[in-house]
Each structure stands twice: as structure tokens, then as C-alpha cells.
Amino acid sequence: MYNIGLFVACLNGNRFVTASSDLIRAKLPTRYGEFFISVRADAPSERAHVALSMGDLSQGSAPLVRLHSECLTGDALHSLRCDCGFQLEAALSMIAGEQRGVLLYLRQEGRGIGLANKLRAYALQDQGLDTVEANEQLGFGADLREYHEAVTLLKQLGVSEVRLMTNNPRKVQALNDAGIKVVERVPMRFGANPHNERYLAVKTNKLGHLL
Numbered sequence: 001m002y003n004i005g006l007f008v009a010c011l012n013g014n015r016f017v018t019a020s021s022d023l024i025r026a027k028l029p030t031r032y033g034e035f036f037i038s039v040r041a042d043a044p045s046e047r048a049h050v051a052l053s054m055g056d057l058s059q060g061s062a063p064l065v066r067l068h069s070e071c072l073t074g075d076a077l078h079s080l081r082c083d084c085g086f087q088l089e090a091a092l093s094m095i096a097g098e099q100r101g102v103l104l105y106l107r108q109e110g111r112g113i114g115l116a117n118k119l120r121a122y123a124l125q126d127q128g129l130d131t132v133e134a135n136e137q138l139g140f141g142a143d144l145r146e147y148h149e150a151v152t153l154l155k156q157l158g159v160s161e162v163r164l165m166t167n168n169p170r171k172v173q174a175l176n177d178a179g180i181k182v183v184e185r186v187p188m189r190f191g192a193n194p195h196n197e198r199y200l201a202v203k204t205n206k207l208g209h210l211l
């Protein structure tokens with residue numbers, strides 16, 4: 001018998017994504033506890049969005065959820081230029097504290113402009129531009145991220161209501177608009193230091209973050 005879902009496809013960026021794609025799922029023990037790690041079976045091998053989940057998500061109260069945008073420098077290389085690495089660790093620890101929740105690791109490096117362009121932007125910031133001005137000088141908008149695939153992944157994990165861990169009102173709006181109800185916004189203020197002082201100020205003053 002044909003799976004009708006396989007024929008329900010939508011254009012997402014320049015890739016077709018089927019509505020019925022399965023998730024590949026495996027255990028992932030971490031320093032914070034044991035998560036499950038999942039990717040869509042039809043995701044590209046490189047740069048697939050990743051879900052780290054814990055506990056029963058499809059029943060009970062709204063779980064903690066973090067939409068974490070990839071930041072190689074902050075998440076893996078311990079950079080102090082941003083707050084990403086601190087937020088990543090805090091989010092995993094908070095989810096583990098409740099033994100329930102999801103962190104989506106979204107492959108949207110540099111707010112969607114990619115690593116090389118983010119480093120170009122860093123070089124311009126070293127000359128005095130702020131994060132938004134640097135993006136504009138490179139010909140990009142301030143923030144190119146979109147959250148359709150994140151919404152699809154959350155729905156596949158059985159999540160329909162969330163306590164969203166973010167300071168970014170655009171993420172709250174994106175989920176509410178897509179039918180995933182944000183019942184609470186959980187602030188994520190971690191890792192402020194002299195190297196990211198201006199970066200955090202620009203997020204508040206130019207990007208509307210609630211810091």
C-alpha cells in the first residue's frame with residue numbers, strides 16, 4: 001500500500017521535504033544526562049537540523065524547548081564574542097533538570113549567513129562596525145533565519161505547546177504563527193562578559209531581544 005504522506009511534498013528553500021519523513025533516533029548520553037538525538041531521515045547528511053530530546057513530550061504540560069542556532073565559535077570553540085555556548089550548556093542543563101524537553105540544534109550558522117560570512121562580519125566588527133552594520137555592509141539582512149523546519153521537527157516529536165527558552169521575540173512569534181503555542185517564554189541570560197558587551201547591547205537595541 002502506498003503511503004499517501006510520501007506524496008505530500010512542499011518546497012523548502014531549494015529542497016523538497018516530505019510531510020511523512022521518519023526520524024532517525026538514537027540514545028545520546030551527555031554530561032547533563034541521557035538524551036535522544038534525532039534527525040529527519042530525508043535530511044541532507046551535512047547540515048541536518050538535530051533534535052536532542054528527553055522524556056515524554058507528547059503528553060503532559062508544555063515542555064521546555066530551545067531553538068538553538070548553530071554557532072561553531074561559541075558552541076564548540078569556547079568564544080566569548082557571543083553568548084551562544086553559555087546558552088547551549090544552560091539549556092541542556094535546564095532540560096536535564098526537568099528530565100524533559102527538547103533542544104533543536106538548527107544549522108543556521110551566523111544567523112543564516114554561514115560561517116565564512118560570519119567571520120567576515122567579525123573582521124568588520126574588529127574595525128568598529130556592530131553586528132547589524134557588518135551584516136549590512138556584506139549585503140545581508142540582519143537576520144536570515146527561518147523556523148519552518150524547526151516547527152516540522154517539533155510536530156514530529158509530538159510537541160504542540162512549549163515553554164520557549166529564548167530572549168528573541170521573533171522565535172516566539174514564529175512558533176505561535178505556525179500553531180505551536182508558546183505558553184511561557186523562559187529568559188536565557190547567560191555568559192555576559194566584556195567581549196560580548198556590545199554584541200548583547202545591539203541585540204537589545206537593534207534586534208528587539210529581551211535582555
Ligand SMILES: Nc1nc2c(ncn2[C@@H]2O[C@H](COP(=O)(O)OP(=O)(O)OP(=O)(O)O)[C@@H](O)[C@H]2O)c(=O)[nH]1
Nearest residue numbers: 069070071082108109110111118121131166167168
Ligand atoms: N551574522 C552574525 N551572526 C552572529 C554574530 N554573532 C553570533 N551570530 C550568530 O547568531 C546566532 C545566535 O543568534 P542570537 O542573535 O545570538 O540569539 P537568538 O538565537 O536570536 O536568540 P536567543 O534564543 O535568545 O539565543 C548564531 O547562529 C550565531 O552564529 C555576528 O556577529 N554576526
Ligand SMILES: [Zn+2]
Nearest residue numbers: 071074082084
Ligand atoms: Zn555565538
